[in-house]
Amino acid sequence: MNKFLQILFIVTAFFVIGCYSNYNYNNVDYSRIDIIGPENSSINSIIDIYSDSIDSKLDNVIGFSKGLYTKDDYSNTKFNSSLGNLIADIIFKQADSVFYKSFGNNIDFVLHNHGGIRSSLLEGEIKLTDAYKILPFENELVVLEITKEIFDEMVLFLNNEKFPHPISGFTIMNNKGEIDIDKSLNDKFFLATNDYLLSGGDNMFFLEKNSNVYHLGYPLRDAFIDYIINQEKIESKVDNRFIRNE
């Protein structure tokens, strides 16, 4: 092709395409900014109006924690956490007493969700505000009557999860659920959990297959607070309640 025509073609193409094209960026800079440094006073003055009214309510010391307990201190084999265990055991104790008073039965198992715990329990004084940070959700405790089949389905589900959901009242050893020997022949069990999971939360749809639901009218956070107020010191650890052979 004639050189002149070739250039003309390119120049024309440039004008046609260049003119009608959108703008394009030709490079991108990125930075991750640490949120530190001076505070904006007008933002703080808005916050103050709100914080004043809650600080007075939530500043009360309700207990004392012997250590730092988190939901993240599990391993792939010891698939349970110090804070998860604490909360599951608290649900067991608190729900059991309410359930027994209202419905005349005892709790067999507890299931809570890993994602329902939102903050760590720090060492030292525990304030009311900490209870809100650890358990911010407005969930209530419910007790579900379940069969052994649902229990087994639950164990299978928990064993395949990415995060360890807190349990109490039974153990899981290498994908097998283990129940107290004196309960092992029962045909029904009472599982205490929260109404979020009952509604299909965290994909635990097996809970919908329960044969009965008992609403305790007892918010989870209140159970946590009631327990802490009645203990001199709070202590917990990772244990052998949930072992996976990975």
Next chain:
Amino acid sequence: MNRRRFIYNSSIASLSVLGLNSCSQLLRDVKITILHSNDVHSQIEPFPANHDRFPNRGGFARRASIFEGIRSVNPNTLIFDAGDIFQGTPYFNFFQGELELKLMKEMGYNAATIGNHEFDAGLDTLKKNILETNFQFIISNYDFVNTKLEGMTAPYKIYRKGGVKIGVFGLGIELKGLVNPDLYKETKYYDPVEISNEMVKILKNEKKCDLIICVSHLGHEYNSDKISDVKLAKLTNDIDLIIGGHTHTFLKEPLIIKNKNNDNVIINQVGSGGVYLGRIDFNFTNSSKNETNSLLEV
């Protein structure tokens, strides 16, 4: 502050989209600054000094100062949040999101998408707080028809900054199995990939946007078939940036993924609790060098 620069070969694909209304050249170089947060979870104040992960870090008042500083240098700045603004401190339990939205409006956030925890106080309360604060939510794949939130959100928004047209749409996560149905009521969830294709068609082909941003609460990546930001990037075209949330993923720098057309998509997410802010600057130049380079590639 760590800084990275990614050099792009401008895409051939973007040339195939003909924008009749963008015939004029940019008068000068334009830098579009995108600032973004996600999963702040009502962390209004900095984390306490004895916090196990982020002692003395974060807080809305500090974030506001940083916004102010960046905006005063570059007025062509847009600020977005990728959802889960709510839930995590007593501020949410007591005021149900009113303070978070009021502060975000005051700080100059342009918009946010809807995270699963935005439903936690119910649709009525969310509506009331949106109306009171006049805060903009952008969500493209939730249908709020027959719910209290009908008409309260936008499927997309177009911003014009320094002559550059920026199209923004929002994606939310599947609510079933994650949020109590009593909270989201009749809200319908639509497939993020299909909706993204629709949004891109509108924003790129019809509205001739120069930059397309997806503000997503889908989550960064899963070990399953579940749709995520990484999957979305691979399955779509013409999205320049996905601002992510939900999985509380602390990325040190954005991930660059090739889309269906083999163009780059930037994916970013800055953890949780508002301890970091993401900043992405798109540099547009007034010279035709960009287009010329592309033409030579053709």
